[in-house]
Amino acid sequence: MTTASARQPGGMRPWRFVVWFGTVSLRADFVYEGARSITGPLLASLGASALVVGVVTRAGEAAALGLRLVRARWRTALAASGGWRSPDTR
Structure with missing residues (x-):
């Protein structure tokens, strides 16, 4: 039951923000862990x-x-x- 008075003016609703923040965090974690996992093979391919x-x-x-x-x-x-x-x- 969402009414106009229950919404916050000019901003995101709390659950939408939590889901958005979680999605951003998940994607950042994928990038970070992916970069960490290829460091060794990348250096090895460069002859290290x-x-x-x-x-x-x-x-x-x-x-x-x-x-x-x-x-x-x-x-x-x-x-x-x-x-x-x-x-x-x-």
Whole structure:
């Protein structure tokens, strides 16, 4: 039972937004996992040895982890200074 008064003016309905966001997330996950799965074969087709493939793959994962740690420290310092409020501390 949808009436004009139940709809939000100028925006998406909540369930439509959830389905849309889930679809975008699913597609992004397909792209991310697909790119990760072809890294080794791509490097091998370019003539890289198994050692190079492993080093490059692990270096990328280590860089991503390092950036997460730096970002977490930056966010914590910014929150402690009062420059940013976490959604958890309302």
